[in-house]
Amino acid sequence: MATGGFSIQRLTRLRARLDRLVEAGFVPGAVAVLARHGEVHVEAAGTLAFDGPGAAKPMDPGTICRLGSMSKPLVAACAMTLVEDGTLRLDDPVDDLLPELADMTVLADPAGPLDATVPADRPIAVRDLLTYTLGTGMVPAAPGTVPIADALREVGGDLPPDEWLGRLGALPLVHQPGERWMYDTAADVTGVLIARATGQSFGEALRERICAPLRMPDTGFSVPAAHLGRLATGYAAAADRVVDDPPDGAFSRPPAFESGGGGLVSTGSDFLRFAMAMAAGGTLDGQRVLSRPAVTLMTTDHLTSTQKAVSGFGPGYFDAMGWGFGLSVRTRRTGLGPSAGSYGWPGYWGTVWYNDPAEDLTAIFCLQRAHAGDQRQPLWHDLWTAVYQAIDD
Structure with a gap:
């Protein structure tokens, strides 16, 4: 059976991958939000924390997560x-x-x-x-x-x-x-x-120009006290179950510096609204936040071959990727994952978003472990394979 262009049977492989991350103790919980052909699919596993009150709360698209560098596209x-x-x-x-x-x-x-x-x-x-x-x-x-x-x-x-x-x-x-x-x-x-x-704070401008019109109430630079129970615990990279940032930690109060590079929190549901607006050329539910030409400009590769040859975090970093405005642009498909023309970006804590226009696909993942967003890690090869093998049209 297929719905929204996905095989429901094959999507169970994605859920199994998320379950393995939880069962291995890599993270206490994980969420995948997929949108295709106007339908939204959610696969979730585990809880907000290994211990404490969060251990009794299931991860879901309303769980508040640290975005890390997935903040960058919103800034642009x-x-x-x-x-x-x-x-x-x-x-x-x-x-x-x-x-x-x-x-x-x-x-x-x-x-x-x-x-x-x-x-x-x-x-x-x-x-x-x-x-x-x-x-x-x-x-x-x-x-x-x-x-x-x-x-x-x-x-x-x-x-x-x-x-x-x-x-x-x-x-x-x-x-x-x-x-x-x-x-x-x-x-x-x-x-x-x-x-x-x-003439505003960056957070006020972002809220007024992007978050409010797109109805993204849980996206900001801190979490109100009344909602801290929805903030997943952030875990350290080096060892399983070691807390790096608890719910009452860095994001429980407004920062002195509102970091566009990695300071936002959001939810899978909130970020989906931004992603869908980008996919629709800058508009969602009758609210236009950007023109279609502006979205096209943001999602076009602007780096020259000369710039790519001397840039990146290692040899070949830009072999299959370019850079638009605040996000990456896939220039060729290298495996069972995002198509050429896909755009988006991951984050330090294990969040990632890509829109794939060729497949009419939006994919968002939310984990909360330091350095887990690095797309070169094998876990992401497995998760993207699980997403794309489920396409059924």
Whole structure:
């Protein structure tokens, strides 16, 4: 039997995969939300926690989860609403709104001393923030080996946005603007840009422009006290059952810095509404948050072959993937998983979202274990295989 283009019998393989993750003690619970041909399917296993009150609560699409880097597409969508209303222009410099990033210097050697710099070839533009090519970002390096990596780590922390950006702007860029893709930091800078452009906090702007019109009440930078019982416990990567962030931890109170790079919480149900709006060209239930051309621009690969050759977290990182605005774009299919043209992004805590236009498919997974979102892990090969083998039309 098939419904919504899925074989109901074959979907049991996906549920079995989720059950195995729970039975092995990898996570206490997991949720998969699939939408296809206008129908939504949910597969869920386990509970919100291994111990305590959460151990008695089943995981479901209403469970509140830390998104980690799955926050990034929402940031880009919010920025695009400002492009659409004329507040921002993609190719304008950010200097007026972000003077901390004006007249930047660039390291002469990315691994060299911080005081050996050259002037930036050009200003940083809004487009550079959305494509993660502003010239700075995550620098994977062991402590004490690369000076800029150590300096960027010291910038971090739950600081007020102005202080955070001031510290970032006091450092040289790692590369020239537009030269290569660098991860993470651009999303946080975009959040500050949105706040200054709107005169609101980033969270207020995101709520007003994206979450409220799409009816996403559980998406934000903290969880209200009345709903903390719905927040799944976050577990550490290194060992099973070790709590990294409990429900009364970091997300139980508003942060000083609303991180576009990874600071949001949401639910499978909430994020499905954003994903469906993107799939429908920026509209859902009569509420348009983005134009169809804006969605197309967000979900187009903007990286050149030259940028891809020197970017990423290792050789071949961009062999089958490109980057749009705040999300990845699949450029070719490499296995029984997302088709070419699929777009979305995973998160640190084990969340992941992709829209696959070729298959009319939206897929969202919610786990809550540190570093579990890395799509190179075998568990994701198995989960994506279980999703795609169930397609039955």
